[in-house]
Amino acid sequence: MAAIKKFFEKRKLNVKFKKAGEGHKLSESPSSSSTQPSTQVQKPAAVQTKDPQTEAARRAAAEAAQARMEAKQHAKQADSMVVQRARMKREMELEKKRLLEAEAQGAAARAGSVGVILDSAPVLESVRFRCPDIGPQVLSKSEMENAIHRFLLDSYEDEPEMTAAIMIHTLNKNKEKVKVCIETLVKYLDNIINNPTEEKFWKIRQTNKVFQEKVAGMKGTEEFLLAAGFSLKTLPFEDGEANFYVFDSELAKDVERLLNMKEILLHAEPLRPELDRDVQVFYPSNSATKFEIPDDFYNVTPAEVKKEQQRREEAAEKLGMLRTKAMREKDEQRELRRYRYTLLRIRFPDGVLLQxxxxxxxxxxxxxxxxxxxxxxxxxxxxLTTGTGQKLQEEDGTLAELLLAPAAVLNFAWDPEILKEAAAQQGQAITKVHLKPELMEKIKKL
Known part of the structure; x- marks a missing residue:
């Protein structure tokens, strides 16, 4: 505004000098300043008054100049957001490339580890996972986690607000830290919702202690801030400069959108790998109780399990019957934590096995x-019953507590009283059929 005012004052002075007529030397008298006599009659000086039209034009020009400056500043901010979104997109593309390379390396490692070609597929290679929300593929846990991450990166451009919120819930494992992070982000949004015109609530200093401890280290938070309407800028701070996330002033007016983003952040559900049952059906076999358990069934390696078992047997021999109740409970808890998965085979009355x-x-x-x-x-x-005849109820405890890990065979039997009624009404044939036809089509030798 000062520059505009100075510009107009200078123009006003130029107009006054032009009205004053031609100049003359100081050594000349006013009468000799012109060789020709003046034929004009000198008129008394008129009193100068402000022209309302000129004043209005000047104000309009000043307002137009101010609008141009604001538009230029807004365009610069928009350019900054475009640059940051381009950077984010580039980083996402690099992350997707990394995930694809990791999956390819995993597939190559599995292919290279197969030393013998079998006539039929192995009973169980390893534990597999699925995630119906992203597709039908069945992968190892690390591969499925990579696939979920890649799916979110692919979805960000189309649905940035929702995708970024799901990223925060999905890509961070510590539930307590996720909870604190979301509470902090909600507070930032609430500050803008409740004070949409106050600039101090539009800014988050990147080096702020709370931001660093609760938000900065969490995956998906930068994506969420950019999707919400923040952009990273360098601003004066104390004796120097600092990086700030600054909220767009126009978006701050859209309270309904901010409330919607808050709801999305609070209620988004994480995408988690689900254990695939790897359903298989086998013909009756004397090898039903023989299992080859993959290494990923164990929380520790099989070698460590064997070593621990030997140590416990030696300790039991030394102590004899002197082991205390606390010692026995400690061993039981260690046993429960030893395995992560269990392989169950259900044997039907006709000998067919469901795994x-x-x-x-x-x-x-x-x-x-x-x-x-x-x-x-x-x-x-x-x-269902165990091999010793113990009847297992649906309300019974965990498989680890029931000592069914890492593998077990359970026997199937119809409820005898209900079976009689069903057989009487529909015939004995109903009791002879167990598994669905599509499963029986895939039956194989154990």
Whole structure:
């Protein structure tokens, strides 16, 4: 504004000098300044008054200049956001490339580890996972986590707000830190929602202690801030400069959008790999109780398990019957934590085996549900028993607590009382059919 005012004052002075007429030398008298007599009659000086039209034009020009300056500044800010989004896109492309390379290396390692070509597929190579939200593929856990990450990176451009919120929930493993991070981001949004015109709430200093401890180290937070309307800028701070996330002043007016982003952030669900049961069906076999357990079933390596078992046997021999209750409980807890997964085979009355993979932390209700999903007559009650005849109920504890890890064979039987009624109404043939036809088509030798 000062430059504009100075510009107009200078123009005003030029107009006054032009009205004063031609100049003359100081040594000349006023009468000799001109050789020709003046034929004009001198008029009395008129009193100068402000022209309202001139004043209005001047104000309009000043306002137009101010608008041009603001437009230029806004364009510069927009350019900054475009540059930052381009940088973010480039970083995402590099991350996707890294994830693809990691998957390719994993596939090559698996291919190179196969030393013998078998006539049929192995009973169980390793634990596999799926995530229905991103597609039908079944992969190892690390590969599935990479696939989920890549899916989110691909989705960001189309749905940045939702995708960034899901990133925060999905890509960070520590639930407590995720909770604190989200609470902090919600507070930033609330400050703008409740004070949309106050500039101090538009800024988040990147080196701020709270921001560094609760937000900066979490994956997906930068994507969320940019999607919300923040952009990174260098601003004066104390005796120097600092980087700030600055919210767009126009977007601050859209309170409804900010409320929607807050809801998305609070209620977004993480994308998690789900254990694939790897359902298989085998003909009756005397090898039903023989298992080859993959290394990823263990929380420790098989070699460490064997070493620990030897150590415990030696300690038990030394102590004899002097082991205390606390010592026995400690050993039991160690046993429960030893395995991550368990391989269960369900043997039907005709000897056919149904196999599935479970987490050790799952309960018997998961096993019952698994069996029920694969039955033709899933409406008939049944029960499962161990090899010693122990009847297992749906409400029983975890598979680890029931000592079914890392592998076990359970026997299937229809509920005898209900079976009689069903057989009487529909014939004995109903009791002879167990598994669904599409499963029986894939039956193979163990």
């Amino acid at each position: 599935g993979v479970f987490k050790c932390s799952e309960t018997m209700s998961s096993v019952y549900q698994f069996v029920r999903e694969n039955l033709v007559n899933d409406f008939i009650p049944f029960y």
